[in-house]
Amino acid sequence: MKTIREIYRYTFHYKVQAILTIFYNFLFVIFNLVSLALFVPFLELIFSNDFPETAPVAPVWDGNFFDYSSDYYTYYMENYLFVNGQEKALLFICISVLSAFFLKNLFRYLAIYHQSQLRMAVVRDIRDTIFSKTLRLPMSFYSEEKKGDLMSRMSTDVNEIEIAVVAVLQLIFRDPIDVLLTVSLLLYWSPELTLVSFVVLPLSAFVISRIGKSLKRTAREGQDQMGRVFSIIEETLGGIRIIKAFNASEMVRGKFAKANLRHQKLITSTFRKRDLSSPLNEFLGAFVMLVIVYFGGKIVLSGEGNQLTGSQFLGFIIVFSQLLRPIQSIAQNIGNLQKAKVSLDRINQVIDTDEVIHDPIDPLDFNGIKEAVVYNDICFSYGDQQVINHVSFSVPRGRTVALVGESGSGKSTLSDLLPRFYDVSSGSVCIDGVDIRRFRVEDLRKEIGIVSQESILFNDTIRNNIAFGNPDASLEQIQAAARIANAHEFIEQQEQGYETIIGDRGNKLSGGQKQRISIARAILKDPQILILDEATSALDTESEKLVQDALEKLMSNRTSIVIAHRLSTVRHADEIIVLQKGEVVERGNHDELIAKKGLYQRLCSLQGLS
Numbered sequence: 067m068k069t070i071r072e073i074y075r076y077t078f079h080y081k082v083q084a085i086l087t088i089f090y091n092f093l094f095v096i097f098n099l100v101s102l103a104l105f106v107p108f109l110e111l112i113f114s115n116d117f118p119e120t121a122p123v124a125p126v127w128d129g130n131f132f133d134y135s136s137d138y139y140t141y142y143m144e145n146y147l148f149v150n151g152q153e154k155a156l157l158f159i160c161i162s163v164l165s166a167f168f169l170k171n172l173f174r175y176l177a178i179y180h181q182s183q184l185r186m187a188v189v190r191d192i193r194d195t196i197f198s199k200t201l202r203l204p205m206s207f208y209s210e211e212k213k214g215d216l217m218s219r220m221s222t223d224v225n226e227i228e229i230a231v232v233a234v235l236q237l238i239f240r241d242p243i244d245v246l247l248t249v250s251l252l253l254y255w256s257p258e259l260t261l262v263s264f265v266v267l268p269l270s271a272f273v274i275s276r277i278g279k280s281l282k283r284t285a286r287e288g289q290d291q292m293g294r295v296f297s298i299i300e301e302t303l304g305g306i307r308i309i310k311a312f313n314a315s316e317m318v319r320g321k322f323a324k325a326n327l328r329h330q331k332l333i334t335s336t337f338r339k340r341d342l343s344s345p346l347n348e349f350l351g352a353f354v355m356l357v358i359v360y361f362g363g364k365i366v367l368s369g370e371g372n373q374l375t376g377s378q379f380l381g382f383i384i385v386f387s388q389l390l391r392p393i394q395s396i397a398q399n400i401g402n403l404q405k406a407k408v409s410l411d412r413i414n415q416v417i418d419t420d421e422v423i424h425d426p427i428d429p430l431d432f433n434g435i436k437e438a439v440v441y442n443d444i445c446f447s448y449g450d451q452q453v454i455n456h457v458s459f460s461v462p463r464g465r466t467v468a469l470v471g472e473s474g475s476g477k478s479t480l481s482d483l484l485p486r487f488y489d490v491s492s493g494s495v496c497i498d499g500v501d502i503r504r505f506r507v508e509d510l511r512k513e514i515g516i517v518s519q520e521s522i523l524f525n526d527t528i529r530n531n532i533a534f535g536n537p538d539a540s541l542e543q544i545q546a547a548a549r550i551a552n553a554h555e556f557i558e559q560q561e562q563g564y565e566t567i568i569g570d571r572g573n574k575l576s577g578g579q580k581q582r583i584s585i586a587r588a589i590l591k592d593p594q595i596l597i598l599d600e601a602t603s604a605l606d607t608e609s610e611k612l613v614q615d616a617l618e619k620l621m622s623n624r625t626s627i628v629i630a631h632r633l634s635t636v637r638h639a640d641e642i643i644v645l646q647k648g649e650v651v652e653r654g655n656h657d658e659l660i661a662k663k664g665l666y667q668r669l670c671s672l673q674g675l676s
């Protein structure tokens with residue numbers, strides 16, 4: 067029920083489209099019935115021999131809609147027949163039936179027309195919502211595994227919702243009306259025969275659905291088995307050396323043959339069931355029809371109180387044969403909604419995820435840094451795992467502090483606390499004595515530039531990559547930034563200069579070129595604070611020199627935190643903080659730390675520096 071309500075809410079966000087879809091569906095149902103029911107007077111007219119000799123009399127409204135409309139139609143036909151003769155009457159009936167079919171299909175098309183607009187608008191809305199939310203999710207959401215999961219939620223799960231939108235519209239507003247009207251018409255023609263049909267119909271439906279379910283189960287087992295067969299092939303191809311070396315070919319062959327045989331049996335069984343379902347469907351359909359023909363025929367032959375005329379009987383069969391469609395549609399749509407429930411839950415999990423990083427209720431204005439960035443007795447945990455343990459240090463305005471330490475010692479985590487990618491578990495990060503949580507996140511991040519280890523470039527022009535986050539920058543400003551970053555020259559040499567598209571993640575550029583574009587981006591942003599996650603990737607000497615030079619220009623006069631992997635590059639830092647397992651173990655400048663002969667000195671000698 068909750069699922070229906072939510073899908074309903076998404077759907078009726080587009081009231082006009084939803085109402086038009088329902089309206090046209092309603093007309094479709096009506097004209098579907100009319101087009102079928104019109105056959106009755108048609109047959110009556112064709113097969114009846116007593117043509118009116120006197121002008122027929124119009125029926126009087128007796129409060130029964132079915133009776134009156136049927137009588138009125140008969141009256142109209144008889145009158146037409148009386149005035150125009152048999153042939154013209156036949157033509158007239160053909161044209162009316164054709165018109166009813168035309169209208170039925172026209173309304174069906176119009177319903178689908180609005181429904182398509184509606185379902186795609188809902189899909190667009192949900193994708194927009196998830197995407198916007200994605201940008202606000204906590205950083206822990208962006209692990210590789212979760213990225214794939216998020217993509218599948220945005221594609222497969224959203225598609226399920228799209229199907230559910232149609233399901234809700236049909237399940238609530240179309241099919242029950244269709245069934246109700248059809249059954250009313252059948253009951254009007256013959257309550258006894260309707261009763262008989264409702265006894266045999268579920269019986270055959272039950273048999274058909276059992277076969278369908280069993281077919282699905284075997285087909286799924288067959289698919290799973292196919293997966294196993296393929297995994298044996300993959301495993302074998304990957305491990306062929308070991309298989310040969312251990313003389314295990316026979317064993318592997320036996321394993322494969324067994325899996326392959328099982329697959330063959332399952333698929334054969336699937337084919338058998340599938341091949342059986344079509345003749346069985348037809349046979350059961352014929353069975354149901356013949357039961358109705360038998361009982362209906364008996365009623366007609368008995369001629370008791372004009373209960374059912376021959377043509378009504380034929381009309382009954384025609385209309386009854388159409389009843390299965392809405393019933394099947396109801397069953398299918400209930401299934402679709404069940405599938406959508408799972409997808410909706412998965413989508414809601416993303417939409418309802420707590421954003422964790424919030425703006426303060428009464429933010430202070432952030433006017434940049436005047437004195438220092440200070441880390442005060444910081445502790446931080448990822449879940450239960452504490453990775454930063456009582457760390458304190460400060461970076462005076464315009465100075466550079468380097469964080470060094472082994473991999474996993476907490477350098478990146480510490481730098482992530484400054485732009486509030488995460489918030490501290492205890493302690494505080496302050497700028498000029500004010501806790502950064504008192505500022506608006508956007509204001510704070512505006513003054514922080516990040517150049518990360520891996521250059522993050524987008525599949526766009528070089529110009530737009532440099533101007534990323536700064537779309538109003540003029541070409542002159544972009545070029546000036548690129549010049550400072552030692553990038554202008556190589557950009558000019560590209561086929562289309564600044565307008566060159568750099569490919570997915572910038573794969574058309576070398577490592578050093580990508581870094582210089584990232585640096586130009588940071589220069590253009592002109593932040594007061596800089597976080598530099600220094601590249602470890604090997605650059606050739608020339609390229610490294612250009613990058614290093616660009617970085618130095620970027621850092622001059624800025625307050626910088628540098629995560630250093632190559633210690634040669636942090637010699638000139640004002641202070642070096644040496645971390646181990648989330649704790650500060652040494653601090654000082656390069657010479658002081660070397661003199662201490664501690665961890666830093668050991669790390670330096672490992673890198674061939676001392």
Ligand SMILES: Nc1ncnc2c1ncn2[C@@H]1O[C@H](COP(=O)(O)OP(=O)(O)OP(=O)(O)O)[C@@H](O)[C@H]1O
Pocket residue numbers: 205206448451453471472473474475476477478479480
């Ligand atoms: N998103 C995360 N979720 C859980 N644990 C994490 C996450 N990111 C890092 N860690 C853990 O936190 C600890 C510190 O990691 P961090 O990336 O800060 O170290 P680092 O010194 O920057 O390492 P490297 O030099 O390899 O980048 C490590 O034990 C790491 O496994």
